[in-house]
Amino acid sequence: MRPWSASSSSRTVGDSVDKLGVAVIGSGYWGTNLVRNFRNHPDWDLVAVCDLDPARAARVVGQRSTIDLLSDVDELLARSDVTAVAIATPASTHHALTLRALAAGKHVLVEKPIAESLDQAAEMITAAQAAGRVLMVDHTFCYTPAVRYIRDALAAGDLGDLLYVDSVRINLGLVQPDVNVFWDLAPHDLSILDFVLPGGLAPQTLSAVGTDPLGAGTECVGHLSMPVAPEVLAHVHVNWLSPVKVRQMIFGGSRRTLVWDDVNPAQRISIYDRGVDLPTQRENASDRRASTISYRLGDVVVPALPEREALSSMVGELAAAIREERAPLTDGHAAMRVLRLLSASDSSLATGAPVRLDDSRSAA
Template sequence: MIRIGVIGCGYWGPNLIRNFVSCPETQLVWACDLDNNRMMKALRSFPNVKKTTNFMDILADSNVDAIAIATPVHTHFPIAEKCLHEGKHVLVEKPLAVSVEQGEKLVQLAAKQNLRLMCDHIFCYTGAVRKIKDMIKNGELGELYYFDSVRINLGLFQQDVNVIWDLAPHDLSILSYLIGSEPVSVSAHGLSHAGNSLENIAYLVLKYDHNFIAHLHLNWLSPVKIRRIIIGGSEKMLVWNDLDPDEKIKIYNKGIMVKKLKQEERSRLLVSYRYGDMYAPQIDNTEALLLMVSEFASCIEENRPALTDDKSALRVLRVLEAAEISVKSHGANIPLKYT
C-alpha cells in the first residue's frame, strides 16, 4: 500500500483526498494547506489524517511514499522539486509547471532519483476517452482527419494563468493519448477582457506531419457551458458531449466518398456523401479520479511509467508554451521540437 500526503486542500485537493481514502491501494497519511480552516473542512470526514500548514512536515516523515500536489500552478515546480529531492514520488495537478524549462528539470530529477513523476491529466482516465481510444485502435473511425474541441463556460477566472494554461491541458493530453503522435506546429489567438494581461478566450490550431489537424476553442466568458469534442475519420465520425449524462459518445456513420478521375478530368471534383446510422455505445462510468490515483499507486509499485507520466506532461507543456508565444506574436505559426 502506498502512503500518501496531499498538499493543497482547495478546489481540487478535497477530490484527491476522497479518492486516496477510497482507493484500496493507497493510504492517506497527511494533508497540508496554508488555510487551516479550509484544511479542517476538507478533512472533516477523515479525522485520522495528520494535518499541517507546512508541507515540510510531510517531507520529513519517512513513512510517506508519495506526494500529491494540488496547489496554484506557479508553486508546482518548487514544491515538486523539494518532494523529489526528499525521495518522494510525485503526482502534480495539471499543468506540470509554468514552463518547459521547469518541466525538463523535474523530469530529469525524477529520473536521477528513480522516482515516479506523474501529472493529473484526469480526462485520459474517463470511460469516454478510453472507449474512443479503443475505437481508434480498432480502426472503427478509419483514417483520422480532424479533432475539434469546444471547452467554454462563464469563469472560473484564474489569477496566475490564462485560459490556455487552465483549459488546454485537458484537450492536449486527450489528443496526445488518442492520436499517438504530437503536433509539429501551433498557432493561437487570444484576448483579455478582465483588465489584466491574462487571456480569457483563445483559439488554437495544431498541425501534424500527416493529414490531420486539431482546433481548440477555449473561453471563460461564455453564457453557456459546453464540453464537446468532434473527431472526424474516413469511416465514421464521433461526437463526445461530456455534459450529456446518458449518451456521452455518439458515433455517426457519415462521410464523403471521392471518385478518382482521369488526369484530364481532374478539374472536376466528384464527391458523394454517405449517410448512415447513429449509435451511442456503452461506456464505463467508474470515476476517472479513482482510476487515476490507482494508476499512481500501481506505477510506483511496478516501477513503470504512468499512463500520464512526466514525459507526456512535458509534451503538453511544449504546446502550451508555443501557444503562448504565438498569441504574443499575433497568431504566428510556432514550430514544435521534441527531445
C-alpha cells in the first residue's frame, strides 16, 4: 500500500552497498533539481550528467566533482554503470530519448508531459513493457506529504461523499509561445487528481476555456471543468498572469471538507468538520431560511505533516520500483491519463464546446 515510504525508510545514509547508477539528461532548471536529489539520496549514485551544452552541465555539478559530463547520449547509454536515466529535456525530445534509453536497457524517469501525443505515449509504455524496464513519469506533487495525506483521507472515506473539487494554480508564470497555460500548469492538477481520487481521474467530458489577453500567441488564462462523478465537478483554474500566488485545492465532502493551501507551510492542510445538512422534510414555512438549512459547525483539524522534499521521495520510489520489479506509483499509464485530458483541452478550446472522452482507465 505504501511502498515508497517503506522503502525509503528502510535504507540508511551511508549504506552504499547497493546504490544504483543514474544519469541525468538535460541540466536546465529541472535537471538541476534532479541532480541535487539523486546526488544526496542513499539509493543512488549519480554517475553522469549529459547536456548538449557542457558548460551548463559543469555549472550544475559544480567544482571538484568527478561526476562525468557528457554531451553524447549514445555514449551515455552505452555505459554499464548507468542503470537508469532521468530525462529533463524539452517535451519534444521525450519520445525519442525514452525509446533509445529503453532499447539500451535503461530504466527511465521522464519529465511531464511524457510526450506530445497519445500515440507516442502508448508506444513508450509498450516499449517499456517489452523491455522489462521501469517507465516512470515525474509527477512531483504526488510525492509531497500533503498529496499523500489527501490520497489516504479520500481512500479512507474521511470526507464522506465527494461533492466538488476546486483547484486554483495561479502565479506569474513563464509565458511560452509553444506551450499554453494548460499544458504548463494543469498537468500538476490533473496528476494530483489522478493520484488522490479513488479510481483515478476519468471524466467522461471535459470543457476548457482559455484566453490570450496579452496577445502572447497562446492561452495564458484557463479554466477546466470535468465531472468526476454525476453532479460532482472538478474545476481547475490555471493562470500565468496573477501576481498573487495561489496553489489551493478544495475537496468538498458530505461529511468533511479538505483544503490544501500549498503556499502556507504552517497550515498546508485543514480538515473542516463543517457542512450543510439537508433537512429530511421541507415545510412551506414563512421563514424559508430557517426551514431549509442546517449547518454543522464542527472543529477544524490541521494535521501534522512532515516537511520532506518531494523530489527526494520521488527518486526513492524510482529506486524501489526498479528493485522490486514493479510499476512505480506514477507510471506511464498515469502519464497517459493526464495527456489524454490535456489533448481534450486542446479540442475543447478549438471547438468552444465540451469534449467527450472514452473512459481513461479502460483506455490505459
